[in-house]
Each structure stands twice: as structure tokens, then as C-alpha cells.
Amino acid sequence: MVETLLDTERIGRLERLAAWLGLASLDGVGVSTLWQIAEGGDVEAEWRLRSNSAMRTAAHAAAQVHLDAGIVFTEHGDEAHPSLSYGDPHVPAVLLWRSGAPLPPRASLPTVGIVGTRRASRLGTEVARELGAACASAGIRVVSGLANGIDAAAHRGALSADGAPPIGVVGTGLDVVYPPRNAELWNEVAHRGALCSEYPLGTEPAPWRFPARNRILVAQSDVVVVVESSDRGGSLITAGLAGERGVPVLAVPGSVRSQTAVGTNRLLADGCQPCLGPEDIFMALGFERRPDPGNAGGPGEQIELFDASLSDADTAVLDALGWEPMSSEALANACPQLSLGTLLVAVQGLVRRGVLADRDGWLERIR
Template identity: 35%
Template structure:
């Protein structure tokens, strides 16, 4: 087995080296430890067998790193050439903060769409693939309301409840992302190919699996941990006692997220999983406002992480000058500058900032949870 100690240099740059680590597959923990030790993927890849073995990589992982698979690498490279396609690695500043804190986070995620969606406060809506008409309507109604409030709607692009939640967010012009169990270039089920493209165009499709990875049964429970981690809370709407939705709810609780469940008829077998969750401590919800109240604290933590990443200062003292932001993303500073101590309506904010109503709603929610902004009767003021 030929070892290529200068493999990273030959592949040119950090993204190529990170891609080699991702394609090595296997347990993520040793790969993360390798990246943490060396600080970047190029040095980790160039370190060679002794360092890989010391980090705990298995024989198959080491062989994959030492002997490149040109065809596989080229397939993924072609996918990444598209301007809408991204690879976010463990050491990247844009790696989603909520995902970083979950049990067993991936070394990297592939994103088709806008990676910034993964920094927005989001709620996961999950449930049965074969819901009742009422269950599907409830998913659509809750997703519409949460989206209108400025929250992003996350789900898994499965049939039934997942698809209804995604469509509701899209129909209302809100934000949504899908965490899938295949490569980001494949739709599962196939009939959701159009829906997946719509989500990628308006939001984001996320996968820890490289392009070209087909559907395999074990990958779908694994993707549930990413969905649970990326969201402030998970809402279960109709689920049998043994279902993927309950796995997502359990993983959400383990990741320190809120779990909500909608009750149903005692005669509906699709409600038994929700009743079990409520019995075990999940929050019973009958209206979207129950969810907003439940995730306020965690949303504030996410807002702090986002503000630190953007480095867009928002002054605490009234009358303090607004320094210029140090990064190109000036949305928060523009919004702050448009706000005053007199109530300002949404129409005025849209005109002053040039931002969409959906984007402004999301930003205002974050700022309100931080205590920077107060709202009353549809108008907003600095606090």
C-alpha cells in the first residue's frame, strides 16, 4: 500500500484535503481528533500513517487516505464546482454551532443551497410517512405559523409530515432546510426530486454523505441526529410507537434540545408515539406559540453565536455610535440602523433595509430574544 506523505500538497488546497478525509468514511471521532491535533486538513492528511494510527483511524480509513480513489474524488469535485454547493468542515468557522455541540458530529457536511440557513433559529417538524389528513393539515398549519414568525422549518424530506412541513414554509416564502440520508445530489423518495430542488433553491439541503451515496437503511436514523441538533426543538406530529420520528425526538433530547408532541385521538395508532413522548416528559403543544415560548433560551444562545461569527457590533448603550461591520454581511447592522426608539413598522423596515419580510422577521426574532428589540402591535423599537 503506497503511502503518499505529500498527498495534501499534491491535491492543492485545504478543501481537497478535507474532501479526502470525508471520503475515507468510517467513524467520525478519529477524523475530528486528527483535525483538532493538526489544525487543518492539509497537515492532517500529510502527516501519514503514524499520525493516522495514533489518532485511532481504522485500517480501511488509513488505506482510503493513502490510496486515493480518483473517480470518487472527481465525482464529488464536479458537484462542488456548482456555486450553490458547499462543503463545511469541522474546522471551518461556518460549521453550524448547534451541530458542533451534538453527540458525534460529522467531520463535514455537504450543503446544496445557502449554508447561512443552518445558523438561523429553526424548529424540526417530523412525523408519520402515512399521516391522517388531519395530521398533514396540522403539520402544514404549524410550519406556516412558525415560518411566518421568522423561524426556519427543518425536516427530513420524507413523505407525509416532513413533506407537508417543507411545502408550508416554501408556500409562505419562509426558510426551510432538509437533512437527508443520501448524497445531496440524490432524492429519496425519488418523487421528491422537485421538492428537494425547491428547498435547495430557497433554503438548504444538508447531508453528511458525499454526492453519489445511495439510500441505505442505516443512514436515515443517523441523519436524524443532525436534524435534531440543527434545530432548537423538535415537534412530533403523528408517530407510531416505533418510528423514525421518535428516534429524532430522543436524539433531540440527548442533544439538549426541546421536544414537543401534539396529542391526538386515543383511537389513532399514529398518535400513540406522541402520547408516549408526552408521558415521558415532552411538552404538549396545541398551538405554535407553545413552541416559541419553549425555545426562547436556546434561541438566545444561537443568536450570540451568530453575532460573534458575523462580527457585526450592536451597541448596548443608547446613543452609542454604530461602528462599521468588519464582514461583508451587513444585514444586522442595516436593520439596527433602521430601528429607532419610536415604533417602526415592517413596511418601513423593508424600505429602509432592502431586505425581505421573511429575512427581517427572522432577524427581529433573534434580536428580540437577545433583548435588543421589543415589539408591539406589529412595530419594533430598540430597547
């Protein structure tokens, strides 16, 4: 009897997924039309009206492929679906998920979206990783887009804390890893948390899909933090969508000379709250729990950067470098008062102490 009920449920889910996949594949059927169909209630009947036998057979086969791959789907009314109402402008009528565990209700844990530029600085990636670790350690799910730079760093931090499971919102099919270099991270987020997409399996990346997925990221978030951003790009789109939805936006301040801080500093000038550390995220979420710095991987540690051991040459190097990456040649030109030998000793010492990073001849201050 139990097996019969389970079989009936599986068949029902298969038919409903086939209807959704079939409808979404039709010309002229977009997000708003799918919402209208969802609100009408009888998705399968609508699909039968709009399809022929061959189309239904193809949609059924596609749905079977999804279920065989372990893909589950949610729609409005399901606890894991983040829509607030029918026609929610920030959430599709149907979402596809890949997860190593049953999907928890959307409201079961607080969530923070951590986003930023793909061309992140070393300092920016460290901040994103630390924020991700601190939040996951404190029981906050980290949501991001699995892009290079800030997104990937935030997810790596969340995974390192072994705390609240992360969520990755992607702009491709759940079997199309993009960017390919993040394949290991992608699979780890899927295994220990969840991946989410509005696109069927096999959907390849396209430039317009990534700004579109940002609305889903916002809908999954109780707070959005922009770590680094240029003066235009996806992170600012995400911040704008969050403002539309009433989701608080925090921004990490940066140097006025840094191109990766132009967007975040502009957000601050426009009235966003600053994020100076994980405590600001906790406050925005309305709770007071503080992570143990040792457990969270260091976000709460206060590192004394300037002490009596800094030499005059060290200070000259840091003053000349500022917070922008600089080639070794440019730094030498900016420090004419130092001999080449003195400059080299100062730089090597600052790198050893973790104040500078040397990346293929480009020096960047990270503390």
C-alpha cells in the same frame, strides 16, 4: 490581485474538500476518527500520510465534481456548522450543503425541527403544513428530513409562507433524491433554503442512513416538534436525540385510538410539552411574536366545526367514524340506524364542508 487571491482560496478549498472526501472513504475511518483528525488541525497532511498518488488524484477529482455542482462544505468553526465543540456526537466533522444562497450563520434565525411518521393521516399532514407555514411566516426556519408524510408537509407549509428559508437534512448524497416522488419539493427547498448531508454525491439511500441523519436534524434545531408517530420509528429516535442534546421536544396530541398518535401520546405521558398550535412553539423558543393568520396560510384560524347545521345523521357518522380512517362499508356497518341513502347524503355533505376526506373509498375525519 483580487483574482489571484480568489484563485488561491478556491484551490485551498478544493484541496481541503479532497482531503475530507478521501479520509471519509477509507476503511476504518468513521465519524469519531474524522473528529480526531479535525481537532488535530492539519487535515491535508493527515490525508497525505494515509494515501498514495492514485488515491489523491481520485479524491481531487471527486472534490472538483462537488464544487462544480455548487456543493459547499462546512466544518467546525464555520458559522453555518452546527457543532458545539470538537467531537460533537450529533454533528459530523464535515457537512455538505446545496443552497441557492450563501449559508447564513447557524444562530442567525431560530429553528424548529418538525418531524413525524411517513404514514401520516390527513389531519397530521394538515397540522404539519400549518405549523410549517406559521413558523416560517414568523421568521423561524423549519428543519425536516424531506421524507414522505409529516416531513414533506412541514416543508411545503414553510415554502407556502414565503418566510424564513427551510433546511432539509437528507440521508443520501445531495444529488440522489429520496424519495423520488419528492423531487420537486427537494429542489425547491434547495433553491429557496438549503439541503444538508454528511454523505458525498452519489450516495444511495440505505435504511441505516436515515436514523443517522436525525442527529444532524436535531443539531440544526432549537426546538423539535413531533406531529405524529407510531410506537416506534425515526421520530421517536429524533425525540430521544433531542433530549440528549437538551433541545426541547413538543408533541402534538392525538386520539388514543389512532395508531399515528401512539408515539406522540407516549411522549406527552413521559413529560414532553404539548404542541396545540404555533404559539406553543413560539413560547418554547422564548419569543412572543404571533403570525398573521391570513399571511401564514391559516394556522391561527379557529374554525367552528360544530354548529346548528349538523344533522342527527351527521352526528351519527362522526361518532361512528372517530379519528381513524374507515372504509365506506365499515362505516355503513357502524351506522345500522341510517339507511344507505341517508348515510350517503350525510357523508357527501361532510366531505363538501371539509369535515371528512374521501380517499379512494376510505373516509377520514380531518376536523
